[in-house]
Amino acid sequence: xxxxxxxxxxxxxxxxxxxxxxxxxxxxxxxxxxxxxxxxxxxxxxxxxxxxxxxxxxxxxxxxxxxxxxxxxxxxxxxxxxxxxxxxxxxxxxxxxxxxxxxxxxxxxxxxxxxxxxxxxxxxxxxxxxxxxxxxxxxxxxxxxxxxxxxxxxxxxxxxxxxxxxxxxxxxxxxxxxxxxxxxxxxxxxxxxxxxxxxxxxxxxxxxxxxxxxxxxxxx
Amino acid sequence: xxxxxxxxxxxxxxxxxxxxxxxxxxxxxxxxxxxxxxxxxxxxxxxxxxxxxxxxxxxxxxxxxxxxxxxxxxxxxxxxxxxxxxxxxxxxxxxxxxxxxxxxxxxxxxxxxxxxxxxxxxxxxxxxxxxxxxxxxxxxxxxxxxxxxxxxxxxxxxxxxxxxxxxxxxxxxxxxxxxxxxxxxxxxxxxxxxxxxxxxxxxxxxxxxxxxxxxxxxxxxxxxxxxxxxxxxxxxxxxxxxxxxxxxxxxxxxxxxxxxxxxxxxxxxxxxxxxxxxxxxxxxxxxxxxxxxxxxxxxxxxxxxxxxxxxxxxxxxxxxxxxxxxxxxxxxxxxxxxxxxxxxxx
Numbered sequence: 001x002x003x004x005x006x007x008x009x010x011x012x013x014x015x016x017x018x019x020x021x022x023x024x025x026x027x028x029x030x031x032x033x034x035x036x037x038x039x040x041x042x043x044x045x046x047x048x049x050x051x052x053x054x055x056x057x058x059x060x061x062x063x064x065x066x067x068x069x070x071x072x073x074x075x076x077x078x079x080x081x082x083x084x085x086x087x088x089x090x091x092x093x094x095x096x097x098x099x100x101x102x103x104x105x106x107x108x109x110x111x112x113x114x115x116x117x118x119x120x121x122x123x124x125x126x127x128x129x130x131x132x133x134x135x136x137x138x139x140x141x142x143x144x145x146x147x148x149x150x151x152x153x154x155x156x157x158x159x160x161x162x163x164x165x166x167x168x169x170x171x172x173x174x175x176x177x178x179x180x181x182x183x184x185x186x187x188x189x190x191x192x193x194x195x196x197x198x199x200x201x202x203x204x205x206x207x208x209x210x211x212x213x214x215x216x217x218x219x220x
Numbered sequence: 221x222x223x224x225x226x227x228x229x230x231x232x233x234x235x236x237x238x239x240x241x242x243x244x245x246x247x248x249x250x251x252x253x254x255x256x257x258x259x260x261x262x263x264x265x266x267x268x269x270x271x272x273x274x275x276x277x278x279x280x281x282x283x284x285x286x287x288x289x290x291x292x293x294x295x296x297x298x299x300x301x302x303x304x305x306x307x308x309x310x311x312x313x314x315x316x317x318x319x320x321x322x323x324x325x326x327x328x329x330x331x332x333x334x335x336x337x338x339x340x341x342x343x344x345x346x347x348x349x350x351x352x353x354x355x356x357x358x359x360x361x362x363x364x365x366x367x368x369x370x371x372x373x374x375x376x377x378x379x380x381x382x383x384x385x386x387x388x389x390x391x392x393x394x395x396x397x398x399x400x401x402x403x404x405x406x407x408x409x410x411x412x413x414x415x416x417x418x419x420x421x422x423x424x425x426x427x428x429x430x431x432x433x434x435x436x437x438x439x440x441x442x443x444x445x446x447x448x449x450x451x452x453x454x455x456x457x458x459x460x461x462x463x464x465x466x467x468x469x470x471x472x473x474x475x476x477x478x479x480x481x482x483x484x485x486x487x488x489x490x491x492x493x494x495x496x497x498x499x500x501x502x503x504x505x506x507x508x509x510x511x512x513x514x515x516x517x518x519x520x521x522x523x524x525x526x527x528x529x530x531x532x533x534x535x536x537x538x539x540x541x542x543x544x545x546x547x548x549x550x551x552x553x554x555x556x557x558x559x560x561x562x563x564x565x566x
Contacts, residue, residue, distance in 0.1 A: 125312035128272055128383075129373070130301035131329035139325060143316040219316045219357060 004190050011178065016198065018092040019174035022164040023157055026099035030107035030156050035149065037063070037104060038111025039137060045116075049123065049133055063105040071102055072166050095172025099163055107156045114148030115141055147218040154210025158203050165199075175199060221413050222271060222381060223247040227280030228437075229266045240266035241277070242437030248381070248415055253407050255428035255445070256417040257460055263437035264417040268383050271415065272304045273297060285380060302330045305374030305412075309386035311366040313358040319345065319369050320354040326376035344372040348402060364395035371402065375410075382406070384416035388423060400426050421464045425449065425517050433457045446517045450487040465524060467511045474554055479530035481510065482540060485548040486523035495546055496525065503539040505531035526552070 037059065043049060044056040069077065075098040079089045082097040118141060126136045165176020175195050183192025229241040241263045248254045258264045269275040271282055273289050282289045289300055313322050323341040332340065345351050348368040358366055367387060374382055384403070388396040404427045406412050418424065424431045424445060432442040433456055441454040449465065452458045474481065486495070500507050511526035529536050543549050 119310070119312065121308060121310050121312035122314050124274060125306070125308060125370070125373075126314075126325070126329070128274060128301060128304070128306040129326040129329045130298040130377070131325070132298060135329060139328065140314055144314060146316065219318075 001190070005194070008191060008194065012194065012198070015173065015175045015178040015195075018168075018172075019161065019164050019176070019202075021092040022096045022099055022167060022172065022174055023160045025093070025096035026103040026160045026163075027153060027157050029096075029100035030103035031153065033100075034104045034107030034156075035111055038108035039115065039141065041108060041112040042115040042141070043133070043137065047120075049127055049136065063108055066101060066105045067109070071098070071163050072170075074098055074102055075167055075170060090171035090173075092173050095164065095167035095174070099160055099167060102163060103156055103160060106159060107152060110152035110155060111145070111149060114145045114152060117148070118144045143219075147214040150210060150214040150217060154207060154214070157206050157210070161199065161202060161206075221248050221250040221285065222415065223281075223283045224267075224271070225281040225283070227267070227270055227277045227282065229263075229270055229275060230278045239263075239437050241270065244280075244437070244439055246432060246439060246442065248413060249430075251407070251411050251413055252429040253404070253414040253416070253427050255424040255431035256415070256434055256439075257419065257421060257424055257431060258417075258434035259419060262434040264434045265385060266437075267434070268385055268415065268417050271381075271383055272301050272306060274306075298329075302326075302377040303380045305377075305379035305382040307367065307370045307374050307382070307384050307387045309389045311358070311363075311370045311390075313366055313369055313373075315358055318355050318357055319350060319361070322358065322369055323372045323376055326373045330377045340376065341372070344375055345369075347375070347406075348372045362395075363391050364398060367391065367395075367399050368402065371399075371406070375406065375412075379412065381413040381415060384414060384418075386418060387416060389418065389420065396420075396423070397426075403427060421460045425464050425515070429518065433460060444518075446520050446522070449515070449517050449522055450485070465513075465515055465522070467513060467524060467526065469510055469526065469552075473510065474552065477528055477554060479508070479528040480536050480540070481526065481528050481552040481554070482543075483550040483552055484523075484525045484527070484543060485550075486514075486521070486525065487548075488520060495543060496527065499539055499543055503531070503542070504535045505529045505539050 041056065041059055041063070044052040044059070066074070075095075078098045078101060082089050082094050085097055086094050088094050122140060122144070123136060126140045131139070164172065164174050165179070168174040168177030169180050175198055179192055179195035182188040183195065224244060224246050227241055227244045228239070231238040231240055244267060256264045256267065266275060270277045273282065277290065284300065284304065287300065289297065292300055314325065317325065320338070320341050323344055324337040327337040327340055342351065342354060345354055348371050350365060350368050350372070353361060353365065353369075358369065361369065382403075387403075388399050391399060400423060403414060403416075407414050407427075416423070416428070428445045430443065431445050431448055432439045433448075433454060434440065435456050441448065441452070441457045448457060449461055452461050484495075496507065499505070506529070508528040508530070509525070510528055511524065514521050514523040516522070529539060531539075540549060540551065
């Protein structure tokens with residue numbers, strides 16, 4: 001068994017790295033684009049200081065649109081866009097295009113819902129202080145939801161690991177790809193179990209780290 | 221200072237209109253503490269929130285120091301809001317900020333520099349008696365302390381006026397007293413105009429110079445606090461005042477009583493005792509004191525005296541007439557069913 005493992009090791013390393021790349025890019029884009037989008041969804045909501053029905057509904061519809069397409073279909077659907085963007089439709093970087101597109105609205109909704117948990121009164125008090133919308137977002141909303149933002153990233157990362165397996169199935173590489181190639185096509189249970197165990201450990205580590213970090217930034 | 225002209229606020233729901241504030245015209249003078257009393261749903265909170273345009277009035281004007289707040293651009297309105305402090309029933313502190321940061325936030329809103337923010341915030345915390353809590357989080361504070369923090373925050377930009385939205389309603393009686401004392405102190409020392417809304421007449425009695433009673437979006441009575449307590453006109457005002465000045469004589473006592481039960485109200489400088497002793501000296505009646513109490517409103521005494529007079533009917537009548545020339549007198553019925561000021565109450 002040890003021999004099997006050692007022969008598998010180079011491939012395993014490569015796949016693991018590919019999964020990491022996919023998840024990291026997806027997560028990075030989710031943070032950069034999903035966070036502002038989520039905040040936009042929140043502050044344009046009814047009764048809030050940047051209430052704007054048009055912006056709110058258009059953004060909301062786009063977010064729902066992307067979220068309602070099953071990931072594997074989104075992946076294929078985005079092939080032309082991926083090809084245009086990175087010049088290829090295979091490999092982890094290409095796969096991360098679709099992963100990012102899926103991650104943005106996913107994370108945006110998480111951001112929006114954690115912002116909704118803020119006591120409206122706190123925002124109202126900030127308005128009564130004469131604070132500008134930007135100051136309220138930066139100095140009240142953001143610090144108040146920071147733990148929620150981190151928990152949200154944890155959830156997004158774990159979902160992305162799942163999605164990356166699907167991306168792997170159609171040429172994205174990564175651990176999911178490994179499991180399908182060896183475990184499914186070749187009935188190699190050893191590889192299958194190994195990949196599953198690696199995925200379990202990965203999810204546990206991310207969850208643990210996420211929880212720890214969320215707790216660490218929580219103040220008050 | 222603040223003048224409100226024909227202000228109305230209508231809430232539009234899917235199937236109907238709800239009138240929050242109905243054509244209110246009022247003004248608050250520089251340096252006074254003005255109270256607005258009413259049951260929940262009377263529109264007092266809407267009215268208060270219109271004063272800093274947290275809610276935009278449907279029609280009417282809000283003028284602060286000559287500036288019509290409704291004519292301002294968003295940016296000008298933000299600047300204007302910095303001169304209107306506000307505190308709330310639920311304190312509304314940012315939980316992720318320390319006490320100091322919460323106060324400093326208001327200064328950040330007015331673009332005060334970092335060093336000055338810290339200095340000023342510490343100064344304000346000292347004013348509200350919380351210097352030692354600067355680095356704690358709101359969750360570690362009691363309700364009264366949280367309200368002090370929010371007072372410090374509201375005072376950060378040297379406001380001209382402080383709006384208090386049920387500021388003591390979530391606090392226990394002792395804490396309420398200490399917060400009221402603090403508000404009064406701020407009012408006297410900083411000359412800050414205060415507008416407060418409350419459903420507790422006790423609060424009005426304690427600190428308000430003038431007050432108004434609201435019902436169904438309208439102001440039904442308005443005047444100096446002492447005058448309102450001494451001579452309430454409106455039934456609702458009477459009911460509110462009763463919550464503070466109330467005395468309830470046991471029903472059995474009224475039923476068993478053989479004499480005439482007289483309720484006297486002494487206002488201002490009149491010394492209650494001498495009138496009663498004169499009465500007993502000069503007329504052939506005997507008196508049995510059932511209740512006596514003096515309330516101090518705005519440092520002026522308001523006395524209530526209930527006495528049972530026995531003697532010949534004609535003499536008792538003469539005695540009552542005599543007293544009536546000096547004070548407000550009311551003869552209470554014996555069945556105990558009707559209390560003099562309960563008229564109109566449920």
